[in-house]
Amino acid sequence: MNDRGDRGDRGEERAAALRARLGGIGYGGDYNPEQWPEEVWAEDVRLMAEAGVNLVSLGIFSWARVQPDPETFDWGWLDRVMDLLADGGIAVCLATMTASPPPWLARLHPETLPVRPDGSVLWPGARQHFTPSSEVYRDHATRLVERLATRYARHPALAAWHVGNEYGCHVSASYGEVDAVAFRGWLRRRYGTIDALNEAWSTTFWSQRYAAWDEITPPRQAPTFPNPAQRIDFRRFSSDALLECFLAEKEVLRRVTPDVPVTTNFVPLRDTLDLHAWARHEDVVSYDSYPDPADPGAHVAAAFAFDLLRSLKGGAPWLLLEQAPAAVNWRRVNRPKAPGQMRLWSWQAVGRGADAVMFFQWRASAGGAEKYHSAMVPHAGTGTRTFAEVRELGRELAAVPDLAGTRVRAPVALVLDWPSWWGLEQDSHPSALLRQQEANLAHYAPLFAAGVACDVVHPSAEVSGYRLVVVPNLYMITERDAANLAGYVRGGGHLLVSFFSGVADDRDRVHPGGAPGPLADVLGLRVAEFWPLAKDEHVEIEEAEPGWLGSGFGGVAHGSLWSEEVRLDAASPLATFASGVLAGRPAAARNRHGTGIAYYLATRPDPAAMASILARICREAGAAPDLPDLPEGAESVVRHAADGTRFAIVLNHNDKPVTVPLPPGGVDPRDGTDVVPPYRLDARGVLVVRYPA
Ligand code: GAL
16 A cells, blocks of 8 residues: 655645635535536526635536547537636636446446445446446546546646545445455555464454465455454555545546646545545545534534544645535435524634535536435525525635635644544444444533634644643554653643553554553553443442532532443542442542653543533643633634734524623624624624734
């Protein structure tokens, strides 16, 4: 696997060129003109100007239209669309069109189709029906990309490349013969010898020892729990296989258009692709965000994903390439965004580092599976609430061009690692209830509520600049990454680790001595036995150090999900279990290590207790919010310009108005007026305040 990434490969320069080209925040959406007669295109471009659109993602599903059979290419219609957009001053993020192969590919090469663990085939008729390991698919894809890139290399509309579309969205792994061969190749490169593989996969267990590479298959449907190390390696391989598709196309684009930035839109946060491995290969990372308007907590999870996106490239701005203007079509019940909510959630992305706000899609489809998905131009036309909100947001974003390129500064980092996520959520564990994203959000939500900015980083990241590092549930950890975190604490950092972390190594073998493995020293404790809690079961916890659980609980709180028998070495107890078999034993502990402090939680304290614990640790660590004392349901983030100018983006997620405390001296960049108290935000309101350097 090419793991070099593109550091020093002018990625930032290309991203900056895109920014300069857009002259501010990018605004627009997926544009699928081939779904409409040509007469509509001119009206589209006119309406785009009216809506403030300066960027469209074009041609994402155009492969079958552009190449109706292997030897025929039809570019004429796309030439005309590109020209129209260039004339209208609209930049194009041109798709490589490879996300949905044309039907002829499957007819001529059925082996390109993906296969499920049970051997069933995923047929054409929807989209993403290719196995990433198919050389045939990759050859056809790169041949198309070569022609596309060559044709439009110097076209004035071309501003960026949009490779594929949401890699892994529907098919994140394939289990067929083509895949078995590729998996074996990947394993040979990783392990060198079959003995090394047997060792790494613990195959002496259940008589799984392999004598030859050809005996190895993907982890297909099996009588019971398949080998866990094999499954984690298959996840690594599957993420890499998709990445190789991306890299094969990127290689062509780089050769033909070396100065044009390359991106691919990541699916809404999930466990499929190892985004840390992917991001380094993109000039700018981009993301599709689809929070559920019916979920009152959706904006917290969305913020977490945005913070991750920003952190993937060390704080560089990212692009929100897709969101719904109102409703989606793929939930059981699809509620539209409430009035103002689309604007609110768009500004939330901008606040957390997005340099583009884009939608799926420009004009609502009349036919096909997404005809009930909202669009910037709805079926009912431009006299609609949605189009009015789209136009208004375009106007607002255009008024703040100097926001683009500014950066968020976070005092806290939360650690997330995809292989560990894969390991954590496998079967045959002490509890099937542990979920990575639940753990992330349980730790993130209190920081979000307090307005403390948080990056989301890999366990090997350089963390010495952070005040606090939070490890919600790092099930697998290498000695080296553990040494990174321990070194951070020794040097004066604050570290918070929750249970079932440091348990296994990167081959899913339990570390000697068990949990928390190589974190035992920095945490000053060992775990003797896990006592996971049933769904809805609680244990009482009481503080061992007065005030540690915060005020208002009488020193007693509840833990859920997990408990465990912890033996303290150097650490001292902060809280103890007060009910159940572990009554009297530590539930939380603190260890001074070098000049820093490490904290450990042996259960999941209830949300109120989590909030007090994190508030206290943040205080001790000196991790402060940009704007303190936000009312409940309000959010604020600050973006910093290189010249010292600051932009506070303050959001009200409530259905009622709130008043927020703001420092004086700010100007609303959208209309140039001074921002004066009381700083009132309407229901779902947005305040943008510029503070001069
Ligand atoms: C995304 C996809 C788009 C569209 C959208 C609908 O996953 O990239 O093409 O399908 O969802 O919400």
